Structure formats: C-alpha cells, structure tokens
Amino acid sequence: MSSDELAAVFNAGAAEFTWLTPQIWGPAGQALTFQLRLRPGDAVLDVCCGAGASALPAAAAVGPDGLVHAVDLADDLLEEGRLLASDRALQNIDFVHADATEWEPPSTVPEAGYDALASSYGVFFLPHMDETVNRLVNLVRPGGKVGVTSWRRGALEDYAGAYFDAVGRHVPGFDVGARDKRDDPLEKLNTAGALSAWLTGFGTSAVEINELSNWLPATPELAWGLVLGSVLRGTLAGLAPGTVEAIRLEFLELLTERDIETLDLGTLVATAVVDR
Numbered sequence: 001m002s003s004d005e006l007a008a009v010f011n012a013g014a015a016e017f018t019w020l021t022p023q024i025w026g027p028a029g030q031a032l033t034f035q036l037r038l039r040p041g042d043a044v045l046d047v048c049c050g051a052g053a054s055a056l057p058a059a060a061a062v063g064p065d066g067l068v069h070a071v072d073l074a075d076d077l078l079e080e081g082r083l084l085a086s087d088r089a090l091q092n093i094d095f096v097h098a099d100a101t102e103w104e105p106p107s108t109v110p111e112a113g114y115d116a117l118a119s120s121y122g123v124f125f126l127p128h129m130d131e132t133v134n135r136l137v138n139l140v141r142p143g144g145k146v147g148v149t150s151w152r153r154g155a156l157e158d159y160a161g162a163y164f165d166a167v168g169r170h171v172p173g174f175d176v177g178a179r180d181k182r183d184d185p186l187e188k189l190n191t192a193g194a195l196s197a198w199l200t201g202f203g204t205s206a207v208e209i210n211e212l213s214n215w216l217p218a219t220p221e222l223a224w225g226l227v228l229g230s231v232l233r234g235t236l237a238g239l240a241p242g243t244v245e246a247i248r249l250e251f252l253e254l255l256t257e258r259d260i261e262t263l264d265l266g267t268l269v270a271t272a273v274v275d276r
C-alpha cells in the first residue's frame with residue numbers, strides 16, 4: 001500500500017481508531033513510554049504517532065521543558081491528537097503531518113539529536129523498514145533511547161484469518177497471497193529474539209523486551225471495530241455497501257463457527273540504548 005493509500009485508510013477509520021484507543025493503542029503507548037524511562041526536558045520523536053497513544057504520555061513524561069514531535073500521515077488522527085493535547089493543556093507536543101521516511105528535525109532539537117525515538121505499532125508500515133528506521137535511529141543522540149511496539153507472533157492470527165476468509169468469499173479474485181514470511185516486516189519484530197537482533201542491528205544495546213498481554217472479548221462491536229479502525233479497512237475500499245455488510249456478517253459468523261471468543265492482542269514492547 002502506498003503512503004497515500006495508508007493515510008486514506010487511517011483517515012477514513014479515524015472514528016473507529018479513536019474508539020479502540022482505550023483498549024488497544026492506549027495500553028501499548030503507555031507501556032512504551034514507561035519503558036523508555038523518559039526524563040523531564042527530554043526531546044522525543046514519535047513516528048507513526050496516530051492520535052498520540054505513545055506521544056501524549058511522552059509529552060506528560062518530559063514535562064514543560066521537554067518536547068515531542070509526533071509525526072504521522074493521517075490528518076484526521078493528527079487532529080484528534082491535537083484535541084487531546086489541548087484537553088490536557090500539553091503545550092510541549094507538536095502533531096505534524098509528515099512522512100516519517102523524510103523527517104528532518106527542526107532547529108528546536110538539540111544538535112546531538114533526540115533523546116528518544118518512539119513508534120507504537122508503526123515501524124512495520126514504513127517502506128524499506130530497516131533503512132528508514134536506521135535513518136531515524138541516527139537522529140537520536142548517543143546514549144538516547146529507541147522504543148517500538150509490535151504484535152507478538154500469533155497475535156490476531158485466527159482473527160485475521162477469519163476476516164480474510166470472509167473477504168475472499170465476497171470479493172472475486174481477492175487473495176491475501178501466499179506471502180513469503182521472509183519478506184514480512186512483522187517477522188523481524190514478533191519474537192523477543194528477532195526483535196532484539198533487529199534493534200541491535202542499528203547500533204543499539206541494553207535491549208529490554210516485555211510482553212504486554214492483552215486479551216479482549218471478541219464481541220461483534222470490537223471485532224468489526226478493529227477492522228474499520230485498522231489497516232484491515234483497506235481491503236474494503238471501493239466495495240459496495242451491500243458487499244461490506246455481507247463481509248461483516250460472514251466474518252462474525254466465522255468467528256462463532258471457529259470458536260474465536262477472545263482477541264489475542266499480545267504485544268512486544270521493546271526499548272534499547274543507542275550506542276553510536
């Protein structure tokens with residue numbers, strides 16, 4: 001999916017995305033911020049920030065002498081983030097429309113670089129993930145921190161399988177594709193071992209990885225809300241409303257048939273210290 005298409009999907013799903021925050025994006029963003037052990041005065045870059053699930057707690061953690069640059073492509077999510085920042089009277093956070101692959105720190109960032117780079121459920125969307133992340137890690141000062149969250153292996157697997165099967169039954173020619181796992185960026189992030197090796201590959205050490213366990217009841221509202229408020233929504237683009245409704249019903253039926261009563265949202269929260 002191109003960056004324009006990704007932005008369109010997340011903009012279209014902004015209401016559902018926001019609705020999911022307290023149960024899904026929020027806990028991971030909080031956990032990531034906590035694990036980064038930010039200090040007052042720190043300068044933080046949060047890429048793929050969405051509505052600020054990790055960027056807003058980071059802004060609270062670094063206090064009035066710190067700053068957070070929260071970067072995303074989806075204007076509707078950025079606007080939601082700005083509203084939340086304003087509700088919380090946080091003045092040290094800028095939600096900026098920009099492509100993370102092209103981000104250049106403004107002059108308010110110390111010359112040595114950011115104190116921390118954060119991205120929650122974000123890096124796997126970046127084109128040329130490793131190259132892009134390497135460039136972003138280079139924007140962090142030596143001794144600064146890098147932190148990401150990503151889905152743990154197996155998370156959402158049966159859920160996504162049911163969803164794609166439902167789409168396949170209603171969209172002629174739809175094929176999730178037999179993706180080569182070696183080309184799947186998530187494969188580099190979905191176990192503690194892989195994630196640790198991936199992070200140290202950017203010249204980091206002292207990797208810390210914790211699993212955030214998050215099991216939520218697979219109610220029809222949550223199951224379908226997660227389709228609409230995530231990248232899965234992209235599969236529905238351009239379909240007639242009747243087809244979307246047929247997919248929804250088929251998907252919910254498949255969840256019941258397959259006894260999928262719980263959504264496994266297991267997440268790895270990883271941080272490391274930049275050596276170079």
Ligand SMILES: C[S@@+](CC[C@H](N)C(=O)[O-])C[C@H]1O[C@@H](n2cnc3c(N)ncnc32)[C@H](O)[C@@H]1O
Binds near residue numbers: 125126127
């Ligand atoms: C699953 S959301 C996560 C948002 C947020 N970090 C959170 O946890 O709530 C992924 C986000 O990545 C953003 N994104 C994808 N590619 C991007 C890019 N190249 N530059 C900036 N943002 C990007 C999308 O617009 C979307 O908001």
